[in-house]
Amino acid sequence: MYYTVSEVAKRLELSPHTIRFYSKEGLLDFVERDQNGNRIFKESDFERLFIIASLKRSGMSIKQIREFTILCDKGDSTIADRLKIIMDQRETVEEEITKLQDALDVLKYKTWLYEVALEAGTTAVHDNMPPEKIPPNIRKIKERIRKLTDDMEQRYKAAAQHTDNDE
Amino acid sequence: MYYTVSEVAKRLELSPHTIRFYSKEGLLDFVERDQNGNRIFKESDFERLFIIASLKRSGMSIKQIREFTILCDKGDSTIADRLKIIMDQRETVEEEITKLQDALDVLKYKTWLYEVALEAGTTAVHDNMPPEKIPPNIRKIKERIRKLTDDMEQRYKAAAQHTDNDE
DNA sequence: ATAAACCTTAGAGTATTCTCTAAGTCAATA
């Protein structure tokens, strides 16, 4: 049973253009062709296609995926190298998730700010907000922002001090 | 106390080039200038700078951030619109995290495959692996890949059936 | 037999986000 570019594209939720682009970039060299040069995808190709799509979704660049597929084609001698690539990408993705969760905390902070401001009719409601009226997770972000400014001042004072010593 | 582009860049962990690029894109119109045209960042600018940087880290495009900052500058009449933008972005980030966790599962699957193959010296070790030797979380991914192929066959059979009916 | 609906390629064009260069200004230091 063979499948065409369009069928595979639908299944991987990519456009046929994108599949051909990946092919041109050397990601699909394992896919056979018929006598007219048309790509013929087999069931046995699906695990690899799925892995390539997953690596892409994980944020891996096409260049990196190509390097990986080259190793795959070289056979058993490259298993350790492939394992390293996968484990490095695991770390990259974990870092990316942490970054996004961090950004999510800030979005939650802003949501609270705007919900309170919407009810009050003005963002000025936050100007003299007593700390006990601020939820703990929101206070945490406020603290981070305050720290950003404080560190800045600290840096400035240290530089000024340094200048004093030089004089 | 005023701060320069370089000082702010260091604090936000961006390059001065990037700060000026954001400025050119209309993200920093609230920042004042001195008599020579140099940007002067104040402590009161820091919350907004931090929010912009966080939105960027959350994956929001510069164009979207600009739209958001325009609303900020319009004042209290736009609070509801700003809240909507933030809540939409929350959803986007949550979806992105889900996508990455999904990709992470596949990377864990590949890690297991390669660790076993590395020990055996060949990826052929998986060809006749009895299911009870495969950890449940790994079997889950194997199942997903099998399903991808099965759905494909189903689709093909349905199309064939349709052709039969037409004849 | 002709049209529709696929497939192919090379290559152009687009969007995004930097990243850097060139040319110039200004303030402080040796």
Added chain:
DNA sequence: TATTGACTTAGAGAATACTCTAAGGTTTAT
């Protein structure tokens, strides 16, 4: 006074990942 090291701008260049067009080939349906 001259150099250093900030800052400014406009605009060029780069990297990535599509996205599409043009021109052509093959298969299927009427």
